Amino acid sequence: MHLQFRRGSATMSLSHRTGWFIATATVAATLAYGYACTPATKSPGAIGASDAASKVYVAPGAHDEFYAFLSGGFNGQVGVYGLPSGRLLKIIPVFSQFAENGYGYSEETKPMLETTFGNIPWDDLHHTALSQTNGEDDGRWLFVNANNTPRVARVDLSTFETSEILQIPNSGGNHGSPYITSNSEYVLASTRFSVPIPQADVPISDFAKKFKGTISFVKADQPGKMDVSFQLLVPGYNYDLARAGKGPSKDWVFFTSYNSEQAYEKLEVNASKADKDFIAAINWRTLETCAKDGKAENWPADYMHNVMDEFTRTAQVERKQSVKVLTPTTCPNSIYFLPTPKSPHGADVDPSGEYIVAGGKLATVIPVHSFTKLQQAIKDQAFETTIEGIPVLKYEAILAGEVKDPGLGPLHTEFDGKGYAYTSLFISSEIVKWKLGTWEIVDRVPTYYSIGHLMIPGGATTKPAGKYVVALNKITKDRYLPTGPELTQSAQLYDISGDKMKLLLDFPTTGEPHYGNAIEAAKIEKLQKKFFTLAENRHPQVTKAEREAGVSRNGKVVHVRMAAIRSHFAPDNIEGVQVGDTVLFHVTNLEQDWDIPHGFAIQGATTSELLVMPGETRTLRWVPKQIGVYPMYCTDFCSALHQEMSGYVRVSPVGSNVPLVG
Numbered sequence: 001m002h003l004q005f006r007r008g009s010a011t012m013s014l015s016h017r018t019g020w021f022i023a024t025a026t027v028a029a030t031l032a033y034g035y036a037c038t039p040a041t042k043s044p045g046a047i048g049a050s051d052a053a054s055k056v057y058v059a060p061g062a063h064d065e066f067y068a069f070l071s072g073g074f075n076g077q078v079g080v081y082g083l084p085s086g087r088l089l090k091i092i093p094v095f096s097q098f099a100e101n102g103y104g105y106s107e108e109t110k111p112m113l114e115t116t117f118g119n120i121p122w123d124d125l126h127h128t129a130l131s132q133t134n135g136e137d138d139g140r141w142l143f144v145n146a147n148n149t150p151r152v153a154r155v156d157l158s159t160f161e162t163s164e165i166l167q168i169p170n171s172g173g174n175h176g177s178p179y180i181t182s183n184s185e186y187v188l189a190s191t192r193f194s195v196p197i198p199q200a201d202v203p204i205s206d207f208a209k210k211f212k213g214t215i216s217f218v219k220a221d222q223p224g225k226m227d228v229s230f231q232l233l234v235p236g237y238n239y240d241l242a243r244a245g246k247g248p249s250k251d252w253v254f255f256t257s258y259n260s261e262q263a264y265e266k267l268e269v270n271a272s273k274a275d276k277d278f279i280a281a282i283n284w285r286t287l288e289t290c291a292k293d294g295k296a297e298n299w300p301a302d303y304m305h306n307v308m309d310e311f312t313r314t315a316q317v318e319r320k321q322s323v324k325v326l327t328p329t330t331c332p333n334s335i336y337f338l339p340t341p342k343s344p345h346g347a348d349v350d351p352s353g354e355y356i357v358a359g360g361k362l363a364t365v366i367p368v369h370s371f372t373k374l375q376q377a378i379k380d381q382a383f384e385t386t387i388e389g390i391p392v393l394k395y396e397a398i399l400a401g402e403v404k405d406p407g408l409g410p411l412h413t414e415f416d417g418k419g420y421a422y423t424s425l426f427i428s429s430e431i432v433k434w435k436l437g438t439w440e441i442v443d444r445v446p447t448y449y450s451i452g453h454l455m456i457p458g459g460a461t462t463k464p465a466g467k468y469v470v471a472l473n474k475i476t477k478d479r480y481l482p483t484g485p486e487l488t489q490s491a492q493l494y495d496i497s498g499d500k501m502k503l504l505l506d507f508p509t510t511g512e513p514h515y516g517n518a519i520e521a522a523k524i525e526k527l528q529k530k531f532f533t534l535a536e537n538r539h540p541q542v543t544k545a546e547r548e549a550g551v552s553r554n555g556k557v558v559h560v561r562m563a564a565i566r567s568h569f570a571p572d573n574i575e576g577v578q579v580g581d582t583v584l585f586h587v588t589n590l591e592q593d594w595d596i597p598h599g600f601a602i603q604g605a606t607t608s609e610l611l612v613m614p615g616e617t618r619t620l621r622w623v624p625k626q627i628g629v630y631p632m633y634c635t636d637f638c639s640a641l642h643q644e645m646s647g648y649v650r651v652s653p654v655g656s657n658v659p660l661v662g
């Protein structure tokens with residue numbers, strides 16, 4: 001049942017799932033977790049404790065040099081950390097409800113989680129991509145993917161909030177996403193699983209005949225206006241991670257694909273039979289032209305676009321019904337297959353845009369393709385064959401080189417901008433550093449344990465900062481104080497400023513970090529919004545001054561327009577609410593100052609609290625079930641009189657003649 005392969009004399013047995021491996025046989029298990037018993041103090045690659053400490057020390061009151069945005073995996077959020085300290089600065093909820101600030105619970109934010117499948121309070125967030133200008137991170141936005149119910153989201157880095165979510169139609173899982181082109185023209189998404197497109201009720205055994213993949217090009221350079229510009233229909237394989245080209249290759253994107261065997265059962269064996277699968281090299285300029293020239297067909301598609309309106313601060317939902325679809329035949333010369341050993345997982349492009357590095361995954365080499373050779377091979381028509389209109393280039397014709405014996409399970413590669421590449425090896429649990437052009441390995445360090453992605457600040461751009469590499473690990477084991485069966489996830493920071501990588505720091509992360517990005521703090525600091533301008537608040541239930549506050553009834557619905565300002569609510573006592581009413585507390589925070597949110601909670605509310613930023617209005621829904629007098633209070637400590645910031649709501653029986661006052 002397991003795949004066998006050899007490296008040196010060791011034969012291993014592996015099964016893979018969700019894009020990474022779990023070693024199953026004893027030998028492989030030893031390799032996978034071989035460092036589990038090494039005491040931290042003897043960690044190879046670690047430098048003297050005081051040396052390391054001084055390199056990650058950020059004095060009290062001082063700021064970190066980089067922001068790091070690490071995906072939270074199955075928590076559906078993004079964790080924001082400072083580097084080099086590893087301090088957690090914020091959690092940004094994107095695809096998951098977050099009680100801490102009411103995201104996905106308040107009436108204004110609930111629609112952000114709306115999909116054509118209904119309101120989904122969770123997803124699996126794997127990858128991040130910072131917006132770019134001329135191939136460099138510009139600090140405006142962070143894009144992230146939802147793996148399970150295909151979506152991409154934009155996080156606005158002036159507010160550190162999710163500002164937009166777009167569902168991806170015609171997709172069977174959105175793992176290979178989001179990737180960004182060098183001027184943020186497009187955010188890219190591939191379908192992880194091929195499915196019937198458009199969806200249909202067909203036997204699964206018709207996989208090879210009826211299942212297709214799509215690559216989606218999401219227009220992303222206008223905030224609030226994300227949409228699928230066009231999709232490219234591709235053969236029924238599994239499509240995965242990608243990078244856009246840079247410099248000379250900036251019009252191209254490179255997606256890995258596997259399961260060219262088109263297996264639909266026992267994938268762990270059947271999808272790994274072929275010696276090579278492919279990297280799909282796609283010219284998005286060509287596709288763009290084809291779409292403009294009317295070569296795309298409009299296909300029915302059902303998907304949603306959710307946007308946080310800038311002035312009402314309320315999410316708006318738009319349902320879309322069709323999408324433009326191109327194929328390799330309707331848009332020739334737009335896609336080529338590059339044969340790549342053994343179910344490639346990651347595809348990464350070096351800062352010059354010349355080298356395309358594949359995570360050979362089950363391969364014993366790291367294959368590197370050359371963009372120059374690729375163009376020549378296209379000119380020379382050095383094709384091995386053609387699959388559904390897609391020319392397959394000859395491996396030898398496009399290969400720049402192979403990194404030999406890198407270790408086991410090469411996954412992802414980042415670059416330091418100084419001519420070196422760093423590849424994560426999941427099974428042998430290490431990072432190897434190798435030289436672009438000569439392909440020789442110059443250093444390796446163990447990671448604790450079972451690294452997935454790795455990340456260098458700016459490592460995906462034309463100008464990596466090249467100071468640190470962060471290992472994003474799958475297994476934590478003994479690195480921290482134990483916390484029952486579930487241990488915290490973990491990242492590790494290595495100094496890469498010298499010839500040898502040096503382990504500086506372990507830091508726990510929130511959720512499972514798959515990928516992340518780090519960026520010079522200055523690029524983001526200067527864009528920060530400190531509060532929302534009350535005068536610009538266009539929420540229909542806003543209270544711009546205490547005298548505008550009040551209560552009103554519309555049948556069984558009671559609206560409470562409430563002002564919050566240090567240190568009271570207005571109104572603070574409300575009477576005349578009846579059992580079974582739907583009470584909507586529209587709380588406006590009247591403060592116009594940085595870092596003064598107010599919270600709001602009422603006993604028995606089955607959603608959560610609110611956290612209301614200065615100048616903003618947020619609404620909590622409450623349906624009292626029993627008569628009584630219920631306290632409400634501010635949940636976010638705001639002043640010395642914070643404890644006094646409270647009030648009561650009196651709930652009377654249905655039909656009571658207590659007048660509504662407040």
Ligand code: K7E
Nearest residue numbers: 019020126452453514
């Ligand atoms: Cu390799 Cu989801 Cu990017 Cu995790 S994936 S490792």
